[in-house]
Amino acid sequence: MTRDLPVLVVDGTRFDDLDGFAREFSRLLSGYTWRGNLDALNDVLRGGYGTPTDGWVLRWVGSETSRAALGHPETARRLERLLPSVDPSNRAAVTARLDAARRGEGPTLFDEIVAIIRDHGPGGRESADGIELELS
Incomplete structure (x- = not known):
């Protein structure tokens, strides 16, 4: 028997950048505002x-x-904003990711966000959180 889970809906037509996604996702949260930090998304x-x-x-x-x-393009924009605050030991890796994003290569922000969410669902490292992602 499958249990009924609450369904929270993100509308992808309501934003066009990471800041907009953060606002749209935060609309689902009760008493908390997520500001777009991907590490903090894991916590949420x-x-x-x-x-x-x-x-x-x-x-x-x-x-x-x-x-x-x-x-x-949005991935590159995010990495450009992060680069000044990146620890020097990670700067080369972030610069390489930025260069790849500028060439249209590598994972995008969309890919990263989906991977984070899926990690908290069936088969993920944090599957005990029980989050099921439906893309439509």
Whole structure:
């Protein structure tokens, strides 16, 4: 018997960059605002930041629109903003990722966000969080 999980919906047509995605995702949270930091997204998905307890479904409608909005140009923009604060020991790696994004290569922000969410669901390293991602 499959249990009914709460469904939270992100509308990919309501934003066109990471800041917009953060606002749209934060709209789902009770009493917490996520500001777009991907490490903090992991924390939010672990629970205690306004998400349902005991698992939930994240239904991402308009995900193909989001795939384009959070593509290589937005990935490069995010990395450019991060670079000045990156620890010197990580600077070369971030610069390489930035160069790849500028060439239209490598994982995009969309890819990274989807991977983080899936890590908290079936088969993921943090599957106990019980988050099921539906892209549509």
